[in-house]
Amino acid sequence: MATFVCRVQFLDDTDPFNSTNFPEPTRPPLYTFREDIPLINQIAGVHRQLKAPHKLDDCALQLSHNGTYLDLESTLAEQRDELEGFQEDGGRGKKHSIVLRTQLSVRVHACIEKLYNSNGRELRRALFSLKQIFQDDKDLVHEFVVAEGLTCLIKVGAEADQNYQNYILRALGQIMLYVDGMNGVIGHNETIQWLYTLIGSKFRLVVKTALKLLLVFVEYTERNATLLIEAINAVDTKRKCKLWSNAMEILDEKDGVDTELLVYAMTLINKTLAGLPDQDSFYDVVDCLEEQGIEGLAQRHLNRKGTDLDLVEQFNMYEMTLRHEDGDDDSQPPAGCKERRRASLGGSSEKRGLERRRSRRHSLQKERGSTSAPASPSSPHCQGPSGSILPFAGHRMEDVSEREEYEEEEEEEGEEEEEEEEEQPITETSTKEESRRQGTPRYFRKTYFSQVFLNPFSSHIS
Numbered sequence: 001m002a003t004f005v006c007r008v009q010f011l012d013d014t015d016p017f018n019s020t021n022f023p024e025p026t027r028p029p030l031y032t033f034r035e036d037i038p039l040i041n042q043i044a045g046v047h048r049q050l051k052a053p054h055k056l057d058d059c060a061l062q063l064s065h066n067g068t069y070l071d072l073e074s075t076l077a078e079q080r081d082e083l084e085g086f087q088e089d090g091g092r093g094k095k096h097s098i099v100l101r102t103q104l105s106v107r108v109h110a111c112i113e114k115l116y117n118s119n120g121r122e123l124r125r126a127l128f129s130l131k132q133i134f135q136d137d138k139d140l141v142h143e144f145v146v147a148e149g150l151t152c153l154i155k156v157g158a159e160a161d162q163n164y165q166n167y168i169l170r171a172l173g174q175i176m177l178y179v180d181g182m183n184g185v186i187g188h189n190e191t192i193q194w195l196y197t198l199i200g201s202k203f204r205l206v207v208k209t210a211l212k213l214l215l216v217f218v219e220y221t222e223r224n225a226t227l228l229i230e231a232i233n234a235v236d237t238k239r240k241c242k243l244w245s246n247a248m249e250i251l252d253e254k255d256g257v258d259t260e261l262l263v264y265a266m267t268l269i270n271k272t273l274a275g276l277p278d279q280d281s282f283y284d285v286v287d288c289l290e291e292q293g294i295e296g297l298a299q300r301h302l303n304r305k306g307t308d309l310d311l312v313e314q315f316n317m318y319e320m321t322l323r324h325e326d327g328d329d330d331s332q333p334p335a336g337c338k339e340r341r342r343a344s345l346g347g348s349s350e351k352r353g354l355e356r357r358r359s360r361r362h363s364l365q366k367e368r369g370s371t372s373a374p375a376s377p378s379s380p381h382c383q384g385p386s387g388s389i390l391p392f393a394g395h396r397m398e399d400v401s402e403r404e405e406y407e408e409e410e411e412e413e414g415e416e417e418e419e420e421e422e423e424q425p426i427t428e429t430s431t432k433e434e435s436r437r438q439g440t441p442r443y444f445r446k447t448y449f450s451q452v453f454l455n456p457f458s459s460h461i462s
């Protein structure tokens with residue numbers, strides 16, 4: 001009959017918001033476990049010897065050296081791997097112990113119930129303690145997410161003032177530090193919607209913390225950029241506002257100059273664009289920002305003396321990414337820019353060149369005659385009578401082929417050929433040949449950034 005002799009203690013965490021991190025008693029007694037009997041049949045003896053204040057049905061056993069919770073339905077022999085290193089000296093002559101405490105699920109439900117049913121000073125104290133509770137026991141985060149604790153935080157935060165919101169954001173940041181917590185946030189889009197809503201708050205600390213958490217979320221994995229777009233669409237559609245309006249208000253400095261918030265907002269935009277999977281979703285965001293005047297805002301900030309270098313870097317990165325995606329810049333793409341956006345429509349390379357979507361700004365500059373690049377298919381003048389996209393200079397693919405046949409007929413008419421050719425628009429083939437002869441890119445858009453801030457690109461962008 002194999003036995004396992006060790007020290008035992010209890011941790012009074014029956015009230016999660018008023019518990020201690022110091023197990024009792026300070027001089028732990030020894031307890032002899034049977035290695036061949038499930039722990040659920042032995043925990044009553046431990047509870048009785050320690051005279052613990054816990055309800056017996058709510059008890060769990062935790063190893064002090066690594067924080068692992070033992071499976072009460074299994075024997076110690078079956079959990080030998082979890083006990084590795086337990087018998088070693090913990091330093092300064094301190095030996096490890098098995099700690100009796102409240103089960104995770106019981107503590108989580110107690111937390112959620114208190115948040116829902118408290119108000120005033122009691123609610124404030126509970127929210128303030130929440131971050132420390134998650135920090136003390138990482139296993140609690142998983143149980144909290146499973147028990148719909150995120151929904152509880154959002155509901156409480158939606159009705160709370162800015163101080164309570166700050167406490168909730170601190171707790172949420174602690175949750176997102178753990179893989180289980182981040183996965184819970186990824187699967188709970190309402191949390192992202194609430195964070196985006198908070199960046200429109202009037203309180204600077206709330207806005208700053210919400211922006212930081214959104215940046216952490218977007219940087220965690222590329223697919224989170226799409227989830228952020230879904231959250232923004234849900235919030236702004238419900239408010240009947242233009243998409244990204246909260247971020248644009250920060251850049252517009254409606255509540256005064258705050259460089260730190262400007263940098264965070266612009267960084268969030270760039271990180272989101274870098275994570276989008278295809279060309280259409282990229283241009284959906286860019287065209288929305290351009291429609292709200294991001295180019296003018298950038299010019300205003302960059303013209304201002306003493307503009308923060310980090311902000312200059314973010315605006316330059318946005319412009320470089322846009323120019324590269326529009327095909328106006330043949331240099332290496334900025335860090336994080338995805339070449340696969342250019343192939344989002346499929347088909348041959350020649351067809352993609354004709355049909356590839358470009359930005360709203362690119363389209364407007366074409367209308368002003370400053371460039372010969374194809375317009376964005378999202379613009380009205382670039383659609384046919386039936387609403388179909390006109391992929392090349394406002395003409396359908398059928399029009400291009402008809403025009404080529406017409407040119408062949410004109411070649412047979414002798415002297416009238418020159419007059420007709422002068423009236424013909426530039427074709428795709430002639431443009432390519434001319435580009436090869438001149439050694440210049442097919443499309444080049446002269447923008448404020450390319451003329452004035454071309455040199456800073458290399459010095460400010462890492």
